[in-house]
Amino acid sequence: MRAQPIARLTWGTLLITAPGTVLETITGRPATTSQRWVLRVLGSRHALQAGIDLARPTPAVLRCGAAVDLLHAATCAGAVAFLPLWRRPAAVDGVGALALAAGALAHARAH
Structure with a gap:
């Protein structure tokens, strides 16, 4: 199942490259410099986690990612x-994090 890490990589890349646009779409307000920085850091985490999930999709790795x-x-x-x-933005991101965790745990169980 590669769809989830690819979706995560896409989301992470979007947060890294267009954090202001993402935040403005969610909130309707211009993003501050600190908000853009936080979204870029979060996007980098997502991109790194996606790379790890794609390289080693073992149950242990997937469970660790779900914990994160x-x-x-x-x-x-x-x-x-x-x-x-x-x-x-935190509510939207929190729901997304729960969905990614659930998907990773389901994938780990299937292995």
């Missing part, structure tokens, strides 16, 4: 609760 996604979803929940400027 679940941790990320937890940080997004904190941002939703305590950072009004990040509320909407």
Whole structure:
């Protein structure tokens, strides 16, 4: 199953190359410099994780990636609760992180 890491790589690349456009689409407001930086870092993490998933899609690697996604979803929940400027993008990203974690765990189970 290569669709999920390819989707993750696509998303990561989009966050790296067009963070302002992504954030403006989600929030309707121009992105700040710090927001663009955060999205580029997040995009880099996604791209790296996609590369690892494509290179070694073993159950252990997929479970570790799911754990990273679940941790990320937890940080997004904190941002939703305590950072009004990040509320909407964090909610969108948190739901995406949960979906990626669920997909990785399902793939790991199938192996």
